[in-house]
Amino acid sequence: MSPLTLQTKVSDIVTAIPQAADIFRALRIDFCCGGKIPLEEAAKKRGHDPEAVLGRITELETKLAECRDTRPGELAEPELVQYIQTKHHAFLREELPALTPYVTKLARVHGERHPELLRVQELFAALKQELLEHTEDEDRNVFPLVLKFVENPDPEASEQLKPHMTELEREHEQAGSLLKELREITGDFLPPADACGTYKLVYRRLAALEKDTFEHIHLENNVLFERMRAAV
Structure with a gap:
């Protein structure tokens, strides 16, 4: 998946990062039936700062990637x-x-x-x-x-x-x-x-x-x- 932006659809974000659903659920952003809209539009509909929401998702993505890159053995x-x-x-x-x-x-x-x-x-x-x-x-x-x-x-x-x-x-x-x-x-x-x-x-x-x-x-x-x- 290409880098996440404010124009990435909410549903696509959850597809790429399933745990992002928890963020959307807490913010009351519909990622299911109403998820086919850009993150920016979805965040504004709920009165959230789109950049802040994107920041939380990017932080989650980075955290998950760091875990995958470690060689624990x-x-x-x-x-x-x-x-x-x-x-x-x-x-x-x-x-x-x-x-x-x-x-x-x-x-x-x-x-x-x-x-x-x-x-x-x-x-x-x-x-x-x-x-x-x-x-x-x-x-x-x-x-x-x-x-x-x-x-x-x-x-x-x-x-x-x-x-x-x-x-x-x-x-x-x-x-x-x-x-x-x-x-x-x-x-x-x-x-x-x-x-x-x-x-x-x-x-x-x-x-x-x-x-x-x-x-x-x-x-x-x-x-x-x-x-x-x-x-x-």
Whole structure:
């Protein structure tokens, strides 16, 4: 997509940056049915400074790009833990609650014609609970043990850490199973031909959630935990 300007259509911005929908939603700018107008016009309709709105979206775009450009697998353990927390954990804590009302609305409005959306809502709710509890456990309990072990990799610290890593890997499998069913039931996150803007938005963001979660799991299972096991 070309650089964003005041003349970029609101709907095109959300297509390119799905998380921008949260900004528009907070500002009461219609990105769905009324999204086929330039950002400048849409912002003025709601009494907002178009330049300020564009600035917020550009800032979001830059933040997302910076996350993609980092090579976390090359980071030392303390920096890798910090990366996981600031990118993946922060993303989940922001995205899961933010996406919830869209999933709820989609199931409510279109669930009768598309009953699979009711299952999508159930799977998303289970995934949300699983991932938020999982990240809380990592931040409060597991990552402090990882950092303690990195500082002093003795057998006692290793024994403290091992059952936590095993449990986290089991939880990763559970989250992966939920995501697998989400992908299957949505036909690879492909909305129907007559899908509205909210329908498309939810599927794009579920696909982005899947991508981020699998990257998250990879860094923990295949990089961080493998290093911990190899250190003793």
